[in-house]
Amino acid sequence: MIEAAPVLEVRGISKRFPGVLANDNINLTLRKGQVLGLLGENGAGKSTLMNMIYGLYKPDEGQILVNGQAVEIAGPKDAIELGIGMVHQHFQLVDVLTVTENVMLGNENVSGPFLRRDRARREILELSGEYGLDVDPDALIADLPVGVQQRVEIIKALYRHADILILDEPTAVLTPQEARGLFKIMHTLLEKGVSIIFISHKLKEVLEICDDVVVLRRGAVAGHADPARSTEASLASLMVGRDVILEVEKAAATPGDEILNIVNLHVHDDRGLPAVEGVNLGLQRGEILGIAGVQGNGQTELVEALTGMRPVDDGRFIIKGEDMTDSPPRRVIEKGVGHVPEDRQRDGLVAGFTVMHNLVLCTYYRDDFSNIIVVDDRAIADNAHQLVEQYDVRPPIINNPAGGLSGGNQQKVIVAREFSRGVDLLIASQPTRGLDVGSIEFIHKQIIRMRDAGAGILLVSSELDEVLSLSDRVAVMFEGQIIDILPIDEADKDTVGLRMAGVRDDVQIEGGT
Amino acid sequence: MRTSSKSKASGRPGFKLTRIRIIAMVLLVLGAFIFLGAGGIDSDLVTTLTFETISAGETPSVGNIDVPTSSYLRVIGLLFLITGILNLVELRAQRWRRASLGLLVLCGALFIPSVIIAAAAGNETNMTTIVAESLRLATPLAIGAMAGIWCERAGVVNIAIEGMMLFAACFGFTTLFYLRNTGLPLETAQLLAVLVAVLSGGLIALLHGWLSITFRTDQIVSGTVINILAVGVTSFVRREYLLSTEAGAAKLGNISIPILSDLPVIGEAIFTNQPIFFMMFVMLAFTHIVMFYTRWGLRTRAVGEHPHAADTLGINVNRTRWTNVWISGMVAGMAGAWFSLEATGSFNDGMTRGAGFIALAAMIFGKWTPIGAFGAALLFGFSDSLGIRLQMVGVGFPVQFLQMVPYAVTLVVLAGFIGRASPPRAVGQPYVKE
Numbered sequence: 001m002i003e004a005a006p007v008l009e010v011r012g013i014s015k016r017f018p019g020v021l022a023n024d025n026i027n028l029t030l031r032k033g034q035v036l037g038l039l040g041e042n043g044a045g046k047s048t049l050m051n052m053i054y055g056l057y058k059p060d061e062g063q064i065l066v067n068g069q070a071v072e073i074a075g076p077k078d079a080i081e082l083g084i085g086m087v088h089q090h091f092q093l094v095d096v097l098t099v100t101e102n103v104m105l106g107n108e109n110v111s112g113p114f115l116r117r118d119r120a121r122r123e124i125l126e127l128s129g130e131y132g133l134d135v136d137p138d139a140l141i142a143d144l145p146v147g148v149q150q151r152v153e154i155i156k157a158l159y160r161h162a163d164i165l166i167l168d169e170p171t172a173v174l175t176p177q178e179a180r181g182l183f184k185i186m187h188t189l190l191e192k193g194v195s196i197i198f199i200s201h202k203l204k205e206v207l208e209i210c211d212d213v214v215v216l217r218r219g220a221v222a223g224h225a226d227p228a229r230s231t232e233a234s235l236a237s238l239m240v241g242r243d244v245i246l247e248v249e250k251a252a253a254t255p256g257d258e259i260l261n262i263v264n265l266h267v268h269d270d271r272g273l274p275a276v277e278g279v280n281l282g283l284q285r286g287e288i289l290g291i292a293g294v295q296g297n298g299q300t301e302l303v304e305a306l307t308g309m310r311p312v313d314d315g316r317f318i319i320k321g322e323d324m325t326d327s328p329p330r331r332v333i334e335k336g337v338g339h340v341p342e343d344r345q346r347d348g349l350v351a352g353f354t355v356m357h358n359l360v361l362c363t364y365y366r367d368d369f370s371n372i373i374v375v376d377d378r379a380i381a382d383n384a385h386q387l388v389e390q391y392d393v394r395p396p397i398i399n400n401p402a403g404g405l406s407g408g409n410q411q412k413v414i415v416a417r418e419f420s421r422g423v424d425l426l427i428a429s430q431p432t433r434g435l436d437v438g439s440i441e442f443i444h445k446q447i448i449r450m451r452d453a454g455a456g457i458l459l460v461s462s463e464l465d466e467v468l469s470l471s472d473r474v475a476v477m478f479e480g481q482i483i484d485i486l487p488i489d490e491a492d493k494d495t496v497g498l499r500m501a502g503v504r505d506d507v508q509i510e511g512g513t
Numbered sequence: 514m515r516t517s518s519k520s521k522a523s524g525r526p527g528f529k530l531t532r533i534r535i536i537a538m539v540l541l542v543l544g545a546f547i548f549l550g551a552g553g554i555d556s557d558l559v560t561t562l563t564f565e566t567i568s569a570g571e572t573p574s575v576g577n578i579d580v581p582t583s584s585y586l587r588v589i590g591l592l593f594l595i596t597g598i599l600n601l602v603e604l605r606a607q608r609w610r611r612a613s614l615g616l617l618v619l620c621g622a623l624f625i626p627s628v629i630i631a632a633a634a635g636n637e638t639n640m641t642t643i644v645a646e647s648l649r650l651a652t653p654l655a656i657g658a659m660a661g662i663w664c665e666r667a668g669v670v671n672i673a674i675e676g677m678m679l680f681a682a683c684f685g686f687t688t689l690f691y692l693r694n695t696g697l698p699l700e701t702a703q704l705l706a707v708l709v710a711v712l713s714g715g716l717i718a719l720l721h722g723w724l725s726i727t728f729r730t731d732q733i734v735s736g737t738v739i740n741i742l743a744v745g746v747t748s749f750v751r752r753e754y755l756l757s758t759e760a761g762a763a764k765l766g767n768i769s770i771p772i773l774s775d776l777p778v779i780g781e782a783i784f785t786n787q788p789i790f791f792m793m794f795v796m797l798a799f800t801h802i803v804m805f806y807t808r809w810g811l812r813t814r815a816v817g818e819h820p821h822a823a824d825t826l827g828i829n830v831n832r833t834r835w836t837n838v839w840i841s842g843m844v845a846g847m848a849g850a851w852f853s854l855e856a857t858g859s860f861n862d863g864m865t866r867g868a869g870f871i872a873l874a875a876m877i878f879g880k881w882t883p884i885g886a887f888g889a890a891l892l893f894g895f896s897d898s899l900g901i902r903l904q905m906v907g908v909g910f911p912v913q914f915l916q917m918v919p920y921a922v923t924l925v926v927l928a929g930f931i932g933r934a935s936p937p938r939a940v941g942q943p944y945v946k947e
Contacts, residue, residue: 080827092819094818105811107826114808
């Protein structure tokens, strides 16, 4: 390979936060027209490093070079001027403004004090044509799916003439199909001479798209890897610092009594439109039933109905022999149902509460944790110490607000809470979304452990690999219905993929979107 | 919990309490009330709506409309009932559904004239006065609401509008009081007084900014501090320096807008008026244009919604907020000047009488948009003027009830048509980098 000229170099950068050395003497080089993969577990310091390159944080030590010149990046404005663009993990878009307004914000096309929306609009259309970034410039951000919002973020960077693009975990929020689309866009960008830093902890993606990989561990560079000569296993062990078992090891299921029975369930979505249209499903103790499907085919509403968070329009479901249709969440919890929600920040945690209080969110009222009317903080703290250690929440400080933890550790807090209170039925929605391999391995093991202990597990995930590796049976959901249920040995990627697209027995299922 | 309407699991999607249906029920009750109430009015009574100039002397009336009170109210009551029923049953055909919604809007529009007609049964009532008075009384509310928009759109809660107004009213008047005997022409002194009022509003706003942006004090607390401070400081100033002013000073003089003021009736009622009255329209246009058509407005809105996003694009969040809070204070100062310099020509303790809070209510009513807030301020102004009017006419029951009606109706209509008011998302949250 001919070595292209370096466009961005980081030399000896360190950054300390109170009590943590977030980045320790990091070096890396991004070359023109290439993709540099940045791998690391949650909290390994990837985002910190990128925020320094983008001027949001100031490095304590070290140097950043752009096109061979040492530069001082005091704020995002400087970064933008140097041609650096960043797509943040949590999109930085203003919901109530249009695409055009979001793109032009901070860099407005004006005449006098007045906005020239028409000109900005035209530029956006040009960019979207040139790079294959399909967006409607007049749409409100709030109305757009995440995949499109991401395109808006990329356009934002290109509109500012970025030729160094930082993508911070861009695929964490995308469906597999959307991720495909993103890779195509990335290829177009590379052809046009843009250089990309790709942050991810999905090993497969990194191997597929990157020209060079830098692995961070605990704030320091753990090593470089050449994707052409690496495997997922080698990257994973570099990342975690030990060998990681990527394949889930589990014994055959030994199904027991039926624990959940869903009969002809109908549920509507937020807009009042039918989302779940006649689902019938049965789940037994000691088995994992995976629900595969492209996001937005009613999985969210199904789970919310089962956990008492959404009213049921028609049909019913029975848990442990009792009709639990339209029960309030407290009753569902008391029935022994655990729930790992899809959106952990909205439904899983109270971000402003401490870790220890988040760990008793659904049990605080029980005698273990409260005396008549006073909560027993000592018991709650003891419980938290134990769980934080057992579930490896980092940092293990129980008095920190949960919102301050990294995404993976937030998820561990939820998993610790839900798995530790003796549940018989676990409903896990996207349990490993956005997590690193170490955490995924851990959570998968816990799910298997629960199954072997005799719980029934309903696993909803848009990661097909996850569904296939964990489940004992796979149900595919499409447009609000279960279009097929396959035993795991008949469920291969191709078959399930076809079902996910609504194809069954080589016949397209009727009905539009 | 996202959905409140919950149909039982037992069967078909049954009758749902939608927003429209709730309005429809209110309309039914109202319609029945009006219809039956109309029966109690003597059928010979006639309400005469006149459209004449306000000044006594000659009254070149443009025309009178005689409305037979009882029959009119019967028709209106019937219209309400029909509209209520049409909206209660869910019509299938799109065309019918649209027609019944149209009727709903018509009912809303007819409501306020109907209140006037009912209230003035058997009498003459001058519509021009009511309109002109509504506008006049809406002035401090509308300008105050604009002040609120400037601040809150940038993400800073401003419940200190009341205090800022009071400060401005006091210092503006103090200025006029000390300047009037210095030989300065009255107009110049008044202009300076208004200027001081505006600037003192701005100064107090800087205190708000200092507390809530720099020190990240809770914005409600900071606002409350200012409101309490205003009451204390201004009454102190009055007692120490202004006691001899009970006689008052000259109010701001009328200005006639060329050409427009020659129009019959409204020329005199609206286009010949005091300066701050006209400033209301200027501020409305200014705020609307800046917020939605300029770079500054776009940045302001972004900072109020998602400050971190603005920050990543190189926008200085806190500087944007500072500037907006300052402008907000000056606009509030203008509203304050209305009380002491334009309306009364004197300063009294607590003379703003909660107008700052009503202005905030107007802002929220108008969903943080200048035009909506202006409309809400007009409604509040109308309610005030209606009260005054009715007291003069002398109706048989407590005026407060009729005064209440426009608010009640607007609440229902607003809840039905426009839905939940959503404030700028980051309002009230100090911005912390890192």
